[in-house]
Amino acid sequence: MPGVPGKRIRPKVDIDFTLRKVFGKNSFRPVQREVIVAALEGRDVFLQAATSFGKSLCFQLPAVVDYGITIVISPLLALMNNQLSALTNAGINVATINSTTPYSTKQAILDDLKSGHPRTRLLYVTPELCATDYFRRHLRIVYEQRELARIAVDEAHCISEWGHDFRPSFKQLNFFKTEFPDVPMICCTATATQRVRNDVIDTLALDRLKLKCFTMTTSRPNLHYEVRFKNDEEDHYDDFLSWLRNTYKRRESHPKRCEELLQKKERITNVPGIIYTLYRKDTEALAARLRSDGIGAKPYHAGLTNEQKEDHLASWIANKEGYDVIVATTAFGMGIDKENVRFVVHWQIPKSFEGFYQEAGRAGRDGKASICMLYYSREDRDRAATMMGREVERNNNSNGGGNANASGARGRQAMKGRADSLQALIKYCEKVDQCRHKQIADYFGDTTTPKCEWACDWHKDAHLLAKKKEKGLASEEWCSTQRQTGAYDYDDY
Numbered sequence: 185m186p187g188v189p190g191k192r193i194r195p196k197v198d199i200d201f202t203l204r205k206v207f208g209k210n211s212f213r214p215v216q217r218e219v220i221v222a223a224l225e226g227r228d229v230f231l232q233a234a235t236s237f238g239k240s241l242c243f244q245l246p247a248v249v250d251y252g253i254t255i256v257i258s259p260l261l262a263l264m265n266n267q268l269s270a271l272t273n274a275g276i277n278v279a280t281i282n283s284t285t286p287y288s289t290k291q292a293i294l295d296d297l298k299s300g301h302p303r304t305r306l307l308y309v310t311p312e313l314c315a316t317d318y319f320r321r322h323l324r325i326v327y328e329q330r331e332l333a334r335i336a337v338d339e340a341h342c343i344s345e346w347g348h349d350f351r352p353s354f355k356q357l358n359f360f361k362t363e364f365p366d367v368p369m370i371c372c373t374a375t376a377t378q379r380v381r382n383d384v385i386d387t388l389a390l391d392r393l394k395l396k397c398f399t400m401t402t403s404r405p406n407l408h409y410e411v412r413f414k415n416d417e418e419d420h421y422d423d424f425l426s427w428l429r430n431t432y433k434r435r436e437s438h439p440k441r442c443e444e445l446l447q448k449k450e451r452i453t454n455v456p457g458i459i460y461t462l463y464r465k466d467t468e469a470l471a472a473r474l475r476s477d478g479i480g481a482k483p484y485h486a487g488l489t490n491e492q493k494e495d496h497l498a499s500w501i502a503n504k505e506g507y508d509v510i511v512a513t514t515a516f517g518m519g520i521d522k523e524n525v526r527f528v529v530h531w532q533i534p535k536s537f538e539g540f541y542q543e544a545g546r547a548g549r550d551g552k553a554s555i556c557m558l559y560y561s562r563e564d565r566d567r568a569a570t571m572m573g574r575e576v577e578r579n580n581n582s583n584g585g586g587n588a589n590a591s592g593a594r595g596r597q598a599m600k601g602r603a604d605s606l607q608a609l610i611k612y613c614e615k616v617d618q619c620r621h622k623q624i625a626d627y628f629g630d631t632t633t634p635k636c637e638w639a640c641d642w643h644k645d646a647h648l649l650a651k652k653k654e655k656g657l658a659s660e661e662w663c664s665t666q667r668q669t670g671a672y673d674y675d676d677y
């Protein structure tokens with residue numbers, strides 16, 4: 185569309201005023217202002233910062249003060265709903281089109297776009313919607329009216345992690361720069377290695393010379409990381425249950441804490457947490473088991489009805505009794521924002537380092553100490569590695585094979601990235617002679633030395649950690665025999 189400028193020039197705005205008045209925050213966190221100013225100047229921005237840094241504000245605030253509509257591309261339903269309810273509460277005109285949007289609501293949003301002058305400030309959509317002709321047609325109308333303010337890609341690393349195979353629509357997001365070259369983009373992520381960053385920038389066809397990159401530390405000093413060692417012979421359920429019950433007991437037996445809770449009318453058992461498992465059926469079974477032991481636990485996975493998902497998420501956010509612990513698959517991972525999550529547990533080794541860091545990052549978003557435990561066994565490690573090996577093989581067969589076309593090569597590179605990421609996480613679990621915060625920083629290429637004041641199992645007691653590892657894990661000899669007999673040769677575990 186040559187000759188059509190993408191957006192109108194905005195009058196001078198007081199972003200501090202908007203921050204206070206609309207978002208109810210007193211001041212910007214470090215670097216937020218710089219990112220927002222760059223976005224408002226019309227720059228393309230790549231923002232990489234720790235979980236809970238406050239990245240969403242960096243596209244939400246410009247969306248409120250700028251002319252036109254901001255399209256937010258978001259990978260997960262739970263994440264969209266979570267942000268939508270926070271923005272609606274702040275009185276911002278926000279909408280979403282996703283698989284759960286009722287027909288009449290969707291039509292009303294499309295009509296709003298068709299008017300060319302949408303009243304909606306932020307529209308949350310999936311990459312799949314962006315790939316459809318009818319949505320693109322609507323965007324063109326808005327663009328021609330110079331009301332397409334900005335494109336925000338939240339959790340931008342997904343472009344690289346998923347775009348090459350099971351969510352190819354991520355790769356088609358280059359449509360925005362091709363059709364609307366003068367509409368600024370902002371990409372946000374907490375987890376991108378150098379390779380992923382380059383892949384995202386190339387896929388979106390962003391101009392490196394004009395792009396403003398902000399790369400911040402990944403450090404979350406208030407998170408206490410620990411690895412708990414287990415083996416197939418033991419059920420670690422009891423270990424977790426006694427940890428949780430002890431936490432309740434500590435709250436109850438501490439007179440000052442008890443008094444505080446009474447004043448705030450807070451239940452002793454209101455210790456919100458998330459347990460991540462790999463499979464849907466495990467979320468249901470574990471939540472039921474916890475409920476049978478008197479813990480308020482609910483499952484969350486993509487197979488629940490929309491009503492169940494909404495109820496479980498909203499009631500958990502509202503600290504409702506019976507909803508203290510969410511047992512979830514990764515459908516509940518990235519971006520979920522609840523301030524007082526006191527623990528995140530990985531019931532077994534997750535599939536990637538990024539997934540681990542993202543999910544652990546749901547904890548302690550109020551800055552208070554919170555625990556992130558990962559239950560690790562070598563048997564789970566071997567199962568995960570077997571599954572990953574199969575995935576790599578499937579991918580190599582389907583994604584270009586011997587044909588070295590660009591997408592095939594990038595697909596294979598992304599797959600290798602995934603396999604490397606799992607190996608790095610295995611190393612993290614097995615390593616008992618270094619600070620966990622440091623290991624995380626190293627993985628993401630973060631060169632600052634992260635603060636850790638007894639906030640990891642190694643710093644707390646390195647000797648005990650090594651002993652627990654020796655006692656808790658199955659021996660390598662035993663695992664090797666199991667591997668040879670094909671004990672891990674099945675997909676579902």
Ligand SMILES: Nc1ncnc2c1ncn2[C@@H]1O[C@H](COP(=O)(O)OP(=O)(O)OP(=O)(O)O)[C@@H](O)[C@H]1O
Pocket residue numbers: 209210211212213216233234235236237238239240241373374518519520521523545546549
């Ligand atoms: N300047 C600020 N002052 C106070 N609170 C803030 C500020 N900016 C953001 N927050 C709050 O910080 C929390 C985390 O923000 P947000 O969800 O945007 O994090 P994020 O960087 O996207 O993290 P993640 O990568 O984990 O999704 C939110 O509750 C948000 O309201």
